[in-house]
Amino acid sequence: xxxxxxxxxxxxxxxxxxxxxxxxxxxxxxxxxxxxxxxxxxxxxxxxxxxxxxxxxxxxxxxxxxxxxxxxxxxxxxxxxxxxxxxxxxxxxxxxxxxxxxxxxxxxxxxxxxxxxxxxxxxxxxxxxxxxxxxxxxxxxxxxxxxxxxxxxxxxxxxxxxxxxxxxxxxxxxxxxxxxxxxxxxxxxxxxxxxxxxxxxxxxxxxxxxxxxxxxxxxxxxxxxxxxxxxxxxxxxxxxxxxxxxxxxxxxxxx
Amino acid sequence: xxxxxxxxxxxxxxxxxxxxxxxxxxxxxxxxxxxxxxxxxxxxxxxxxxxxxxxxxxxxxxxxxxxxxxxxxxxxxxxxxxxxxxxxxxxxxxxxxxxxxxxxxxxxxxxxxxxxxxxxxxxxxxxxxxxxxxxxxxxxxxxxxxxxxxxxxxxxxxxxxxxxxxxxxxxxxxxxxxxxxxxxxxxxxxxxxxxxxxxxxxxxxxxxxxxxxxxxxxxxxxxxxxxxxxxxxxxxxxxxxxxxxxxxxxxxxxx
Numbered sequence: 001x002x003x004x005x006x007x008x009x010x011x012x013x014x015x016x017x018x019x020x021x022x023x024x025x026x027x028x029x030x031x032x033x034x035x036x037x038x039x040x041x042x043x044x045x046x047x048x049x050x051x052x053x054x055x056x057x058x059x060x061x062x063x064x065x066x067x068x069x070x071x072x073x074x075x076x077x078x079x080x081x082x083x084x085x086x087x088x089x090x091x092x093x094x095x096x097x098x099x100x101x102x103x104x105x106x107x108x109x110x111x112x113x114x115x116x117x118x119x120x121x122x123x124x125x126x127x128x129x130x131x132x133x134x135x136x137x138x139x140x141x142x143x144x145x146x147x148x149x150x151x152x153x154x155x156x157x158x159x160x161x162x163x164x165x166x167x168x169x170x171x172x173x174x175x176x177x178x179x180x181x182x183x184x185x186x187x188x189x190x191x192x193x194x195x196x197x198x199x200x201x202x203x204x205x206x207x208x209x210x211x212x213x214x215x216x217x218x219x220x221x222x223x224x225x226x227x228x229x230x231x232x233x234x235x236x237x238x239x240x241x242x243x244x245x246x247x248x249x250x251x252x253x254x255x
Numbered sequence: 256x257x258x259x260x261x262x263x264x265x266x267x268x269x270x271x272x273x274x275x276x277x278x279x280x281x282x283x284x285x286x287x288x289x290x291x292x293x294x295x296x297x298x299x300x301x302x303x304x305x306x307x308x309x310x311x312x313x314x315x316x317x318x319x320x321x322x323x324x325x326x327x328x329x330x331x332x333x334x335x336x337x338x339x340x341x342x343x344x345x346x347x348x349x350x351x352x353x354x355x356x357x358x359x360x361x362x363x364x365x366x367x368x369x370x371x372x373x374x375x376x377x378x379x380x381x382x383x384x385x386x387x388x389x390x391x392x393x394x395x396x397x398x399x400x401x402x403x404x405x406x407x408x409x410x411x412x413x414x415x416x417x418x419x420x421x422x423x424x425x426x427x428x429x430x431x432x433x434x435x436x437x438x439x440x441x442x443x444x445x446x447x448x449x450x451x452x453x454x455x456x457x458x459x460x461x462x463x464x465x466x467x468x469x470x471x472x473x474x475x476x477x478x479x480x481x482x483x484x485x486x487x488x489x490x491x492x493x494x495x496x497x498x499x500x501x502x503x504x505x506x507x508x509x510x
Contacts, residue, residue, distance in 0.1 A: 009262040097507040112422040167367040170459025204425025212467035252352040
């Protein structure tokens, strides 16, 4: 562990504005070429969830939303658009907290986030909003398979999004979908020299990768949505988002 | 924002086991030399808090701890060593949650973490534990000033630690002290093209840097405690840990 270790991140250049139906594998391959990169085993590609949402046609026009009574009540309580709140509730398993301007939910995908991860900015049409990908693990698996078929390289793929935190300010990139890696790195036993309680035992590797990529993306914005990483210490294998989520029964802060 | 962007991280090689009183500036300069790196303006150095704690003599022998009645009660409830619990309470402003094996506190430095960040592993003597640095912002400022004096480069310094999260498994690196940068990057107004609610507005840059470095450190372990980063988009200036912490009155999850 004490030898020289390098990690490099490259934002793929000249990624076009993504449209529904776009082929993100082809776009990635063109971006890698533009950056002078050839995929190698062990590389990681991180995609801002927003471009998956766009490619997969997850735009919804607010004018088409049928407001529910539950959404109308919550919209009143939070001062948010009742059509947006209807979508937030549709995308959520449970509302954890609500206050003016903010609704914290357990998303249907299992993670806790604000406003069900719905992006109401920058869509280019007056009333359009963008939902998260329907199944980000499946999106990651498709990207990984496409890249592997084209390059024969065994890589990991992470879909990231920007989440707030309960006790800290500012958003950080987190993984909301993944393929080709175990998202946690279990260090238990590695350095238990004195048979005592270990402070750090399991590392949230996929989330640290997502955060590192987000630094270059500028907050999972669109300008630099695809990040290539080389030198990441991760364990290849069949991982999924669920592995990263704390089971409800171990949650000390839901109630 | 769409040009080629690179970020490189290097774990400085051959960092010795740190002892109380060690000169971390001299050790950093030797590590940079070993890595063939010459500091430049805008570089970032990330230090695992553990080596700051060691250099600053924050080891405490459990056999010297006078157990308090409050600690004895909490130790019984959590099944933890009452001497360790005494130190946890001394290092904390408030206990937020406790269950067998785990005490979540607001640390006296203001952040929320498990067991007050006290490291009870790997100290090399039977009953020794390691407290976090007394004032990590001050530690970061000293390192930054020392590096600047030696190299004339204007760099940012972050002290990182590994924290668990309320709803996700695995630890991630976070900043617990910093110097030379604004830890948050405010994007409000940057892309508000349609005059609508922005989803991502303020980025937790210092925490994303801390997480990226932690990938190479292997969980703020000791083997690779000092990470050099080049190409990080950050705003230089006088930042401090406090800027990263959500004020209590905006905390929806404390109670």
